[in-house]
Amino acid sequence: MANPKAFSVSVVTPEEAVIERDDASMVIVPAHDGEIGVMRGHAPILLRLGIGALRVELADGKKQTYYVDGGFAQMVDNRLTVLTEQAKDPAELDAAAAKEAWEQIRNEPIADERAARRRHDAMQRAQVQRRMARAQSSGSIG
Amino acid sequence: MANRRDLVKRRKAVRNIRKITRTMQMIATARFQAALNRAVATKPYSEKLAELVKDLARGAGGIDHPLMRTVEGVDRKALVVLTSNRGFCGGFNANVLRAAAGLIDGHEGDVDVHMVGKKGVNYFNYNKREMAAETTDIEEKPRFDQVEPIANELIDRFIQGEIASAHVAFMRFHSAGRQTAEILQLLPLTATAADSDASTPASTSVEYEFSPAPEALLDDLLPASVRTQLFQCFTDSAVSEQVARMVAMKAATDAAGDMIKTLTRQYNRARQTSITMELLDIIGGATALA
Structure with a gap:
């Protein structure tokens, strides 16, 4: 991988894949009991999401934010998958x-x-x- | 000759109809592509969701959830029927409604019908069948937030023991050449996917850190998978509707073409007949004078 600190992230709703990148440097996930920051090498987790902001920081310094209302996040093998029924700009x-x-x-x-x-x-x-x-x-x- | 003029008029009318049906066919083709893309876009979500359910089932050591239990002593069923708002789509609605009516008539207890689509509502009104609820504002692009309330209501009623099961009657889209009217059991959730995999270790048997506990996560995941299933039925039905309309309009265009050919032949024959008659008249007159 070009960037040793990057990992892939995908945010999927029932209607579409909102984001699908493999150059995220950090993602802050609004879990049901507080925010959790995920970086490369994070242990496998399976979380329930609450209501809040999902922040994706890309390797080139750009940031993207989504409003997320419930759902699930899974981090395994440096792949973060966020399943949510609503991800809004x-x-x-x-x-x-x-x-x-x-x-x-x-x-x-x-x-x-x-x-x-x-x-x-x-x-x-x-x-x-x-x-x-x-x-x-x-x-x-x- | 009056007959000839009539034929010209009819041919013109058929030609106009062919123009309309051909346009409708092209519109349906374009919409079909869009609908298909939307249906395909729902796949990653549902596949991932199924994967999570499996992982969780392993983490929780099998699943025993209220949504998977069979309710005893209740024989009321809920049935969601997906039809279209518009016609001109061949046997699409008729097939779905026949499947739905089959389930209603074949079941001894009550069936609460939630009818989606104007065509189905009209059909049931005409046949004096009862409907518990009607939805006619879901167009060819079903959105998740439109489908969600329907699913949530079913889940609530199932958990409270008002209904023994929930089904969806819709047109399953297999391929552009094949769609079948189908009745899918939404609730109780069938355990096949989760059960078979809880025992067999999957290729990625990762030790997850769960938050909250797997049991609590399942409480959220299973309803989500019910909602997704229902949403997929809606998108499938939307694709099937466009295919059905495409096929019906193609048939109509072809039939109009055949009819134009027949009418042209009849017109030519009529014209030839009238020319022959005139010639005969002239020749007859000439011989009489000579």
Whole structure:
């Protein structure tokens, strides 16, 4: 391999392969319990993802960010595969809409445990989307 | 002669129809390519997902999950039927609906039908069959977020024990030359893939670091694979629809061509007949004068 520190990364959704590169230097994965940085030589892992930003740093210094909503990540043999049902370019996110959604969810009554969990997820979703959309528009990513 | 003019008119009409069907055939061909590409693009995800399920099954030492258990004492089934919104696609809808009706009539308990596509909705309304739900806003490009709620509802109802099983009736796409109406069992998940591989060690038997525990991961993975399966049915059905339309429009174009040939022949014969008659008239007149 040209770069000794590079490894391959692919992000796949049911609809398409979002990214497929073999020159990633570091990927920060939003796992269900916090962010995890993956570099070449990482031990085999199988993670559940939460809601958050997936950041891919390429060997040439370029960075790419995706909004990810759940899914799985697998690292084995220096191949990181991220399976997610939704991987969005932050440019597609709408800060105002996310804020509105957040306000709406906040006012929803909490009936039972399921509703509480759903409310929590939805709030987190809106929050992350808003943060990422703002970061995108102000030009500072990551 | 009036007959001749009629023939010209009809030939013109058929020619116009042929023009339309040929255009529709070409549109269907283009859409088929796009739909096929989309269907192929879903493969990496589902293959990887299946691989993860296998790895996890090994990590967890076999799978026993609510989504794989058979529900006792309930005979209600759920059936999702995938039809098209538009017609002019030959036997596409009829075949799917026949398969669906076969399952409904063959089952003794209740069947909750979730009908997708205007054609299926119309057919069931016409036949006074009951539908539990209708979806008509999924066009030829099914998106995952459109399919997801349908799958989630099925999963919820299955886990709560409202339904004993969930099926999808759709047109499976094998190749451009072959599509078959099929009924796929979505729930309970069939254990074949996971079971056979839990016992046989795969080529890459890696010791993973799981987070969270394998059992908890399976809780998320299995529903995801159900959703993906359903999504693939949708993309398959979209491809099959375009193929069916392509074939139907090709047949229509060919039939119109044949008809134009027949009409041309009839027209020529009529013209020849009228010329002969006129000649006979003239000759008859000439001989009478002579």
